[in-house]
Amino acid sequence: MQKVVFVCLGNICRSPLAEALFKHFIEEKGLQNQFYLDSCGTNGLHDGESADLRTRRNAEKHGIQVPSISRRIKLEDLDFFDIVFTMDQSVHQQVLSMCKSEEQKSKIRLFREFDHNNPGAEVPDPWYGGEEGFEEVFHIIKENTEIWINRLC
Numbered sequence: 506m507q508k509v510v511f512v513c514l515g516n517i518c519r520s521p522l523a524e525a526l527f528k529h530f531i532e533e534k535g536l537q538n539q540f541y542l543d544s545c546g547t548n549g550l551h552d553g554e555s556a557d558l559r560t561r562r563n564a565e566k567h568g569i570q571v572p573s574i575s576r577r578i579k580l581e582d583l584d585f586f587d588i589v590f591t592m593d594q595s596v597h598q599q600v601l602s603m604c605k606s607e608e609q610k611s612k613i614r615l616f617r618e619f620d621h622n623n624p625g626a627e628v629p630d631p632w633y634g635g636e637e638g639f640e641e642v643f644h645i646i647k648e649n650t651e652i653w654i655n656r657l658c
């Protein structure tokens with residue numbers, strides 16, 4: 506069982522979608538028993554809230570439900586999870602700065618590390634923009650979810 510957590514800033518747009526898409530694709534492959542999935546955010550501003558309505562609506566258009574409830578990352582996450590995916594550089598640096606050991610640091614991976622078009626790029630934050638930003642982020646996250654599932658399975 507691999508324990509995987511996706512981390513963004515608010516845990517209402519990018520990381521809940523990454524969690525939902527990862528779940529969708531591992532279920533499609535019948536591999537759901539091999540993973541424990543979660544997501545969280547670094548800022549805690551939306552603690553207890555559902556994912557952003559625009560994220561949920563856009564994902565539903567593609568047949569994906571995004572049921573997660575926002576929570577802030579906690580120190581114990583860095584011990585509990587095996588892989589900690591970060592959605593952008595700012596989140597990446599923030600999570601790295603929480604680490605107390607090299608072992609914890611080694612778990613933290615930029616989600617677009619192996620992106621086919623733009624390796625190492627950030628997943629852009631769609632929160633301040635329009636609907637097209639949510640659609641773009643959906644495709645970025647979908648592609649990279651499939652890349653990681655192929656690497657991890």
Ligand code: 4NP
Pocket residue numbers: 513514515516517518519520546550630631632
């Ligand atoms: P997310 O998007 O990090 O992808 O969940 C954001 C949502 C809310 C805020 C920032 C980013 N916010 O500042 O409230």
